[in-house]
Amino acid sequence: MTTEPLPQNAAPTRPHAIPSYLDSTHLGPWAIYLEQVERVTPYLGKLSYWVETLKRPKRILIVDVPIHLDNGTVAHFEGYRVQHNTSRGPAKGGVRYHQDVTLSEVMALSAWMTVKNAAVNLPYGGGKGGIRIDPRGYSQGELERLTRRYTTEIGLVIGPEKDIPAPDVNTNPQVMAWMMDTYSMNTGKTSTGVVTGKPVSLGGSLGRSDATGRGVFVTGAEAMKKLGMPLEGARVAVQGFGNVGNAAARIFHDAGARIVAIQDVTGTIASEAGIDPYTALEHLKTTGRIVDLPGSETLTQDEFWDVTSEVLIPAALENQLTADNAGRIRARVVVEGANGPTTPAADDILRERGVTVVPDVLANAGGVTVSYFEWVQDFSSFFWTEAEINARLERLMREAFASLWEVSQRHGVTLRTAAFIVACTRVLEARQLRGLYP
Numbered sequence: 113m114t115t116e117p118l119p120q121n122a123a124p125t126r127p128h129a130i131p132s133y134l135d136s137t138h139l140g141p142w143a144i145y146l147e148q149v150e151r152v153t154p155y156l157g158k159l160s161y162w163v164e165t166l167k168r169p170k171r172i173l174i175v176d177v178p179i180h181l182d183n184g185t186v187a188h189f190e191g192y193r194v195q196h197n198t199s200r201g202p203a204k205g206g207v208r209y210h211q212d213v214t215l216s217e218v219m220a221l222s223a224w225m226t227v228k229n230a231a232v233n234l235p236y237g238g239g240k241g242g243i244r245i246d247p248r249g250y251s252q253g254e255l256e257r258l259t260r261r262y263t264t265e266i267g268l269v270i271g272p273e274k275d276i277p278a279p280d281v282n283t284n285p286q287v288m289a290w291m292m293d294t295y296s297m298n299t300g301k302t303s304t305g306v307v308t309g310k311p312v313s314l315g316g317s318l319g320r321s322d323a324t325g326r327g328v329f330v331t332g333a334e335a336m337k338k339l340g341m342p343l344e345g346a347r348v349a350v351q352g353f354g355n356v357g358n359a360a361a362r363i364f365h366d367a368g369a370r371i372v373a374i375q376d377v378t379g380t381i382a383s384e385a386g387i388d389p390y391t392a393l394e395h396l397k398t399t400g401r402i403v404d405l406p407g408s409e410t411l412t413q414d415e416f417w418d419v420t421s422e423v424l425i426p427a428a429l430e431n432q433l434t435a436d437n438a439g440r441i442r443a444r445v446v447v448e449g450a451n452g453p454t455t456p457a458a459d460d461i462l463r464e465r466g467v468t469v470v471p472d473v474l475a476n477a478g479g480v481t482v483s484y485f486e487w488v489q490d491f492s493s494f495f496w497t498e499a500e501i502n503a504r505l506e507r508l509m510r511e512a513f514a515s516l517w518e519v520s521q522r523h524g525v526t527l528r529t530a531a532f533i534v535a536c537t538r539v540l541e542a543r544q545l546r547g548l549y550p
């Protein structure tokens with residue numbers, strides 16, 4: 113036990129120099145994250161001494177990913193792995209394949225993982241990775257070579273006890289299988305715990321694929337309960353029909369809610385009578401697009417925001433609810449399946465209009481929660497049943513919701529600020545207790 117006094121909430125003696133890669137006015141999602149940290153700082157008390165820790169990632173790796181294309185040429189892609197914080201445990205977070213991936217985006221996503229993991233009290237820090245590529249234009253073989261080369265390049269920093277990747281936008285269990293195999297080949301032993309979201313036959317967890325959507329449902333339903341809104345017949349609009357939006361739509365539908373609109377990259381459909389998400393998924397698989405589903409009408413992309421619903425689930429990408437459209441939202445509850453879909457300016461507008469936002473760092477934490485279960489199962493080589501996984505997930509999400517709701521009521525703040533208060537306090541407490549090395 114140290115006898116030294118703990119640091120007081122004093123101003124740093126020297127201003128913090130801003131690292132060159134942060135010194136830009138066009139930082140996109142990272143600027144949004146910094147604004148969220150600014151908002152929480154007054155609530156951190158003496159721990160705000162350490163707040164600068166949250167404002168810069170611990171470690172950033174930018175890698176070149178060259179691959180042979182099927183046409184015999186070589187293509188180079190830009191890859192990233194960012195470890196935002198490891199105060200509470202190894203870095204943890206997904207890998208995204210998308211043409212718009214930037215360093216600023218991956219930095220923000222890694223920071224949101226730090227906050228998310230701490231908000232629901234998983235023993236992890238935060239990390240994220242990405243490759244700047246539109247995977248739709250590439251064959252399975254090309255994607256496998258891309259994944260294997262990327263995994264080798266980031267092999268310097270990942271590992272079951274260091275940094276554990278997982279699926280995110282446009283990556284899936286097959287990609288995780290390639291990552292696990294590549295890491296294992298490079299280290300000379302099969303190491304299932306290096307990634308989560310693997311196929312069940314390779315050490316993956318039952319319940320992982322629907323886990324994020326299930327968490328969206330559980331936290332959304334808890335919010336509705338607090339607001340006295342019935343689930344039966346509630347109208348739900350979903351943006352994004354990938355792993356998260358699709359599962360959330362199915363689970364809300366199964367619970368008696370009505371899916372009145374779906375938007376994805378291929379189009380927007382609506383039906384006041386309700387869309388069956390199972391049929392919609394079949395239709396998308398066979399026709400390649402969501403529009404022209406029998407019984408639905410086609411809307412323009414922008415008209416999606418005018419659909420009347422009780423619950424709105426942005427489950428696509430960042431920056432969807434902005435100052436430009438937040439005033440049009442008619443839902444009473446927004447449940448963020450995506451990471452970073454709402455800008456701080458939109459948060460303010462929604463709050464003024466009495467819309468409850470269940471923030472990403474809580475609402476979509478179901479995925480990483482079951483990733484944690486998977487990692488624990490891999491370490492112990494003992495696997496749980498799907499019923500056990502779902503019950504544990506639901507209990508953890510309900511308890512996290514209840515404690516963040518209580519904090520938001522006590523301080524009179526939004527659920528997002530409450531989640532940041534709880535999470536940043538946990539991260540900075542760990543930071544303070546560990547102390548600065550050397």
Ligand code: GLU
Pocket residue numbers: 204205206207276277278279280281308309451476477479480481483
């Ligand atoms: N990509 C997911 C997220 O944003 C899951 C991360 C994980 O399971 O590590 O939370």
